[in-house]
Amino acid sequence: MAEQPKNFGFGEDETMLRDSARKFFADNCTPDKIHAQVAHDPEIHRPIACIWDRDLWQQVVELGWTAVCVPEEAGGVGMPLVAAVALAEEVGKAAFPSPLISTYCATAALRACGTDAANQALGEIATGTATTLAITNEKGSWNTSDTDVAVSDGKLSGTAWFVQDAMKCDRLVVSARGDNGVGLYQVEASATGLNIVADGIIDLTRDQAHIEFNGVDCIELAAEGSGDAALTAAMPTILTIISADMVGAGEWLLQTTVEYAKTRIQFDRPLGFFQAVKHPLVNVMMDVDRAKSLTYNAACSIDCGEDSAEMNARMAKSMASDMGVFASSRAVQFHGGIGFTWECFVHIFFKRQMHNQVLFGDGKYQRTRLAEMVIGKAA
Amino acid sequence: MSDAERKDTPEQEAFREHCREWLADNHPGRPPVRLPQGALELSDPDALEWLQKWQKAAYDAGMIGCDYPKECGGGGRENCQGIANQEMARARTPYLPNIIGMGMAAPTILFHATEEVKAELLPKLLSGEHIWCQGFSEPGAGSDLANCQTFAERDGDNWVINGHKVWTSLAHFAEWMILLCRTDKGDKYNGLSYFVIPIRENLDKGVTVRPLIKMTGETGFNEVLFDNVVLEDKYRLDDVGAGWKVAMTTLAHERGAGPMVTPASGGMALEEDEAAQTSSVFALIDLARQQERDGKTAADDPLIRDELIQIMIRQTAFGQNARRAGVAELTDHPARIPLQFKLVATELNQDLQKIAYEVEGAQSTLYVNDDNSPAAGRWKLAYMNSFGVTIAAGANEVQRNILGERVLGLPKSK
Numbered sequence: 036m037a038e039q040p041k042n043f044g045f046g047e048d049e050t051m052l053r054d055s056a057r058k059f060f061a062d063n064c065t066p067d068k069i070h071a072q073v074a075h076d077p078e079i080h081r082p083i084a085c086i087w088d089r090d091l092w093q094q095v096v097e098l099g100w101t102a103v104c105v106p107e108e109a110g111g112v113g114m115p116l117v118a119a120v121a122l123a124e125e126v127g128k129a130a131f132p133s134p135l136i137s138t139y140c141a142t143a144a145l146r147a148c149g150t151d152a153a154n155q156a157l158g159e160i161a162t163g164t165a166t167t168l169a170i171t172n173e174k175g176s177w178n179t180s181d182t183d184v185a186v187s188d189g190k191l192s193g194t195a196w197f198v199q200d201a202m203k204c205d206r207l208v209v210s211a212r213g214d215n216g217v218g219l220y221q222v223e224a225s226a227t228g229l230n231i232v233a234d235g236i237i238d239l240t241r242d243q244a245h246i247e248f249n250g251v252d253c254i255e256l257a258a259e260g261s262g263d264a265a266l267t268a269a270m271p272t273i274l275t276i277i278s279a280d281m282v283g284a285g286e287w288l289l290q291t292t293v294e295y296a297k298t299r300i301q302f303d304r305p306l307g308f309f310q311a312v313k314h315p316l317v318n319v320m321m322d323v324d325r326a327k328s329l330t331y332n333a334a335c336s337i338d339c340g341e342d343s344a345e346m347n348a349r350m351a352k353s354m355a356s357d358m359g360v361f362a363s364s365r366a367v368q369f370h371g372g373i374g375f376t377w378e379c380f381v382h383i384f385f386k387r388q389m390h391n392q393v394l395f396g397d398g399k400y401q402r403t404r405l406a407e408m409v410i411g412k413a414a
Numbered sequence: 415m416s417d418a419e420r421k422d423t424p425e426q427e428a429f430r431e432h433c434r435e436w437l438a439d440n441h442p443g444r445p446p447v448r449l450p451q452g453a454l455e456l457s458d459p460d461a462l463e464w465l466q467k468w469q470k471a472a473y474d475a476g477m478i479g480c481d482y483p484k485e486c487g488g489g490g491r492e493n494c495q496g497i498a499n500q501e502m503a504r505a506r507t508p509y510l511p512n513i514i515g516m517g518m519a520a521p522t523i524l525f526h527a528t529e530e531v532k533a534e535l536l537p538k539l540l541s542g543e544h545i546w547c548q549g550f551s552e553p554g555a556g557s558d559l560a561n562c563q564t565f566a567e568r569d570g571d572n573w574v575i576n577g578h579k580v581w582t583s584l585a586h587f588a589e590w591m592i593l594l595c596r597t598d599k600g601d602k603y604n605g606l607s608y609f610v611i612p613i614r615e616n617l618d619k620g621v622t623v624r625p626l627i628k629m630t631g632e633t634g635f636n637e638v639l640f641d642n643v644v645l646e647d648k649y650r651l652d653d654v655g656a657g658w659k660v661a662m663t664t665l666a667h668e669r670g671a672g673p674m675v676t677p678a679s680g681g682m683a684l685e686e687d688e689a690a691q692t693s694s695v696f697a698l699i700d701l702a703r704q705q706e707r708d709g710k711t712a713a714d715d716p717l718i719r720d721e722l723i724q725i726m727i728r729q730t731a732f733g734q735n736a737r738r739a740g741v742a743e744l745t746d747h748p749a750r751i752p753l754q755f756k757l758v759a760t761e762l763n764q765d766l767q768k769i770a771y772e773v774e775g776a777q778s779t780l781y782v783n784d785d786n787s788p789a790a791g792r793w794k795l796a797y798m799n800s801f802g803v804t805i806a807a808g809a810n811e812v813q814r815n816i817l818g819e820r821v822l823g824l825p826k827s828k
Contacts, residue, residue: 042741050743293822307824314814316822321754328734329727331744350727399720402727406719409726410699414714 043335044115052103052114053121059098060129063091066287066380069130073239077377083233085202085242087132092203096163100135104142110158116272116334120279124327127283130387132240134165134203136280141166141208143272147265148219148257156206156221156256165203168273169195169222169246170210170266177396179210179217179266184248186211186218186259191248199394201231201244208256209248216260220253227251238390239383271337271348274395278330278348278355281391284384285323285358288366291381292316295370312369319365322358329354346408353401359388422497429480429494433501436475441505442468451692451796453513454583455634462545462587465511468679469542477502478516478677479540482524487537495675502679509680514584515539515546519592521667521674523610526651526660535590535610540677547588547613549579549638550661556805557812559594560602560658564640566595566609573609573650575620575643581806585623585636589614594661597654606657610649619643630798668807671752692770692789692796693763695726701788702773712773725766732758750821757813760803767797 073086095101104119105111119139126135142160145153160166172183173196184193191211198207207222222229230247257265293316296307306312329351336347363385367374374381392398406413422430447460456462472478477498482488510516520539523532538544555561564577575595585591591613598605613621620643625633652660666672691697699722702713712718735758738744739751770793771778782791804810818824 041737043738043744045741045744053743289822293824296824305825307818307822308827310811310815310827313818313822313824313827314811316824317814317817320750320817320822321758324735324738324751324754325728325731327744328738329731331738332730332734347730350730353723354727354731402720402723403716405723405726409723410702410713410719413716413719414710 039332039335039339039341043331044117044338045121045331048114049118049121052118053125055098056100056122056125059094060125060131063094064129064131066130066291066383069132069240069383070380073132074377074383083235085233086239087203092133092165093163095133095135101138101163101165102161104139104146105157105161106146109154109161111161115338116275117331117338120275120330120334123276123279124283124286124330127280127285127387127391128287130240130284130287130383134167134200136276137167137200137204138165139276140199140269140273141168141206143269143276144168144170144208144219144266145256147268148261149265150256152221152254153219153256156208159206164205165200166206166208167198167200167204168210169198169201169207171195171197173245177400179270180263182210182212182217184209184211186213186220186253189253189255190250191220191222191253192250194245194247196245197234198244198246200241201246202233202242207246209253210262210266211253213259215258217262218255218259219257219262219265221256222248222251222253236390238386240387241390270395271333271344274348274352274401275330275333275337277391277394278326278333278351281355281359281388282323282327282330284388284391285319285326285355285362288362288381288384288388289316289319289323291384292319292366292369299371306369315365316369319358319362322354322361326351326355326358346405349396349401349405349408352396353398353405356392356398356401359392363388423493425491426494426497429491430497430501433475433477433498436477437501437505437507440471440475441507442471445508449508450634451799453509453511454802455632455799456511456584456587457633459587462511465508466542466545468508469510469512472502472507472510472679473541478510478542479520479536480677481674482520482536482540485529486524486532487540495677499675499678503681506681507679508682510542510677512539512542512545513676514548514592515542515544515590517676518548518664518668519546519590519610521672522592522608522651522660522664524674525663526608527610528648531610531648539590544589545584545587546590546592547582547585547638548664549582549591549593549611550664551581552578553580557809559661559808560606562594562596562606564593564595565599566597566607566645568597569644571647573645573647575609575611575640575645577640579638579640580626581635582623582638583635585613585638586625591638592664594657597657601655603658604655606661607654608651608657608660609645610651611643611645613638616643628799628802630795632799665808668756669753669813670755671749692767692792695722695729695766698722698725698766698770698773701770701793705773705775705777705788707775712775718769718773721769721772725762725769728758728762728765732762747821753813753817753821756803756807757810757817760800761810764797764800764804767793767800770794771797
């Protein structure tokens with residue numbers, strides 16, 4: 036096992052990639068554009084819709100971002116996870132509606148399968164096949180062995196719940212239980228017998244669905260009995276990617292609220308003069324920094340193959356989840372009345388953070404797992 | 415990624431090798447007397463003398479003041495103090511006694527004193543032969559440091575000093591003090607000047623050092639009174655009226671955000687029992703496993719477990735922040751993380767030690783003078799002492815102002 040490099044493995048290539056992402060989002064995905072795009076209809080009973088910019092996604096594919104974490108031998112770029120983390124951070128900072136984060140999560144699961152079929156799927160991700168995980172049951176269990184989908188004679192039946200970016204993705208990686216345990220299976224989103232039922236969700240920057248399988252043909256990625264192990268192995272990466280998205284969104288919330296606190300005048304002073312506003316903003320900054328450092332540490336730990344990778348990833352997700360909630364609540368509060376309105380951009384990020392905080396377990400969930408690892412099972 | 419980013423330079427590598435070899439043969443071993451938790455709590459002259467011998471030995475081996483110029487008694491190296499610190503930490507050597515001298519006085523003297531004064535003062539400061547203390551706070555100037563009223567009046571080539579400094583750690587052992595004085599009553603910030611003053615040799619010439627007793631019952635810091643004390647003008651740092659600017663150099667280093675890395679050594683367990691440490695979450699977890707709570711242990715209580723893990727996460731984040739602060743590409747503002755160090759570290763310790771009270775349950779009522787007190791009462795002692803550092807060096811409320819203003823660019827709160 037390699038010792039962790041001091042710089043988290045974040046070198047010149049990763050810096051260039053991150054800087055190009057910053058430029059891409061500054062050119063194409065500013066908050067006003069996002070607001071006009073995803074928040075044009077404030078109607079509380081609006082029809083459920085999946086709003087995104089396919090042309091922009093095509094550019095993302097051409098930039099090679101889906102290939103970043105696909106190994107070279109599978110046809111990808113094979114960069115370290117810190118590269119994907121840096122991109123995910125920029126994605127979160129822009130609240131970019133795309134299947135990129137979901138595709139990174141699916142990439143992690145496919146890499147953990149180690150089968151020819153999984154390697155082929157990885158190669159197809161590298162060339163732009165948007166892929167998402169369908170691994171959660173109706174009750175929203177994050178336990179990798181829980182699924183409401185069954186596999187029998189190469190066909191899937193049942194329903195997968197809380198599938199992220201389902202309507203943007205071309206392909207699904209489904210966990211299903213057979214006679215010998217849970218396996219992972221590949222299904223095209225357009226497959227016969229598959230019904231995508233969109234959920235009405237709060238977050239405007241993504242879509243979510245439950246997916247009904249009625250005897251759908253599938254390709255085996257991980258055999259029965261090895262699927263939950265593959266997902267468990269992928270979980271540190273998944274948690275780290277979500278954390279990175281939250282860190283980026285947290286930084287946006289911090290900077291935007293700071294700018295507002297500098298310009299908004301009340302009692303003849305800018306809001307930020309008052310310590311009741313200034314000090315909590317500093318606390319937000321410290322939480323963003325903690326979450327960011329823990330996220331890069333987790334990514335580097337995964338890249339180095341450390342035994343502590345899961346612990347590091349759960350620490351990152353715990354911190355990121357709590358930070359995400361705190362940063363969004365302070366952003367709305369300190370924007371005052373305007374922060375409470377639909378026209379203010381803050382709610383876009385607030386909702387993305389509140390969605391992200393629960394994905395794959397909130398802060399308390401992670402700490403319960405961590406306590407078992409560090410302290411042991413409670414009596 | 416360039417190799418320089420992840421590896422030592424050839425100079426650093428050779429120096430690291432030197433440190434390792436020397437430390438392998440010259441670790442001072444266990445102290446003959448009980449040491450307090452940190453240098454600021456030193457009250458036993460024998461403990462001080464033993465630690466001064468250790469600092470002198472480490473200095474003579476080139477591990478202290480490595481990055482200071484040779485003319486001032488330093489090693490004339492570049493970016494090597496961090497290496498020495500890492501190696502001393504790895505060797506788990508005892509802490510260094512002259513921490514105010516090295517951490518605050520030395521960089522301030524380096525950047526603001528004349529060559530003559532640097533050459534006179536820095537060698538014995540770095541070697542630890544001269545202990546230094548800090549004369550900043552006053553009864554009327556705590557967090558509002560610029561309200562300092564100790565007055566220095568010009569008298570030819572001398573200054574005559576009158577006033578009252580408080581919370582002066584190590585003054586009872588100190589030869590020298592860094593001293594912030596008012597030289598102009600008409601201008602709060604531009605009316606300050608900065609001096610270094612030999613206080614020990616002035617003990618019968620107008621300087622009085624009196625111990626202050628902390629809420630724990632321990633001594634360790636003092637008040638220092640100046641009654642017509644005469645000081646040569648050559649011991650003024652920088653211009654008359656530039657005291658606030660000079661003080662900022664001191665404070666930046668105190669907060670770990672200055673250009674010079676402070677020599678630091680440590681990690682040696684002060685007691686044979688590792689659980690005696692009161693700054694480690696793992697020691698607290700061990701304590702929780704031992705303390706009963708209605709038939710189970712405190713470590714089985716889900717709320718205590720969550721508190722413990724939160725502390726572990728914050729402790730890990732602190733270390734990872736320090737790591738990230740060294741990676742320019744992953745920090746948008748160079749001072750953003752360094753300026754958090756004091757605030758974050760002191761609050762983390764305080765919260766850790768606060769939880770120990772709950773973990774100990776009814777036994778948390780027992781103090782160090784009771785034989786039944788868990789861990790000899792050290793957790794409660796540490797908790798009370800933790801307020802020393804959340805208040806000192808600019809109370810954490812002031813630290814939040816500094817971060818809000820300098821890093822986030824919010825308007826000044828005054």
